[in-house]
Amino acid sequence: xxxxxxxxxxxxxxxxxxxxxxxxxxxxxxxxxxxxxxxxxxxxxxxxxxxxxxxxxxxxxxxxxxxxxxxxxxxxxxxxxxxxxxxxxxxxxxxxxxxxxxxxxxxxxxxxxxxxxxxxxx
Numbered sequence: 001x002x003x004x005x006x007x008x009x010x011x012x013x014x015x016x017x018x019x020x021x022x023x024x025x026x027x028x029x030x031x032x033x034x035x036x037x038x039x040x041x042x043x044x045x046x047x048x049x050x051x052x053x054x055x056x057x058x059x060x061x062x063x064x065x066x067x068x069x070x071x072x073x074x075x076x077x078x079x080x081x082x083x084x085x086x087x088x089x090x091x092x093x094x095x096x097x098x099x100x101x102x103x104x105x106x107x108x109x110x111x112x113x114x115x116x117x118x119x120x121x122x
Contacts, residue, residue, distance in 0.1 A: 010080040017058040022086050025093075028059060032097050039100060049107045064108055066094050067101040 021028065035048045053060040065073045077087060 010076055013058065014076065015080060017062050018080075018082060018086050021059055021062055022089055024059075025089050028056070029093065029096070032093070032100070036097055036100055039103065045100070045103055046107055046110070049103065053107075063093070064104055066090055067098075067104055068108075 031052060035045050035052070038048065039045045049060075062073075073090075077090075
């Protein structure tokens with residue numbers, strides 16, 4: 001069977017990340033609420049995003065996927081048989097913090113650029 005017929009590979013790490021996202025959603029939402037409040041005051045939030053990523057790397061990757069790989073994420077959720085509770089929490093996060101989607105994208109692109117500069121400079 002091809003990968004398309006089987007669906008995407010679902011790692012244990014991905015499943016653990018979803019469980020962590022749901023279990024710690026109140027804390028995660030509070031942290032992102034503070035970042036959003038700072039953003040709405042026209043303050044730079046790149047440092048805050050970096051700190052969040054450093055503390056909760058897997059959750060940050062999930063958040064990036066929520067905004068920038070929605071189709072892939074939906075396919076993975078379907079293949080893993082993820083329940084409605086996690087899907088609802090992901091949807092709530094996506095809607096509540098949508099204003100930060102471009103900031104997340106810019107942060108990731110900046111990190112990729114910095115990494116390639118370090119690699120290229122070796």
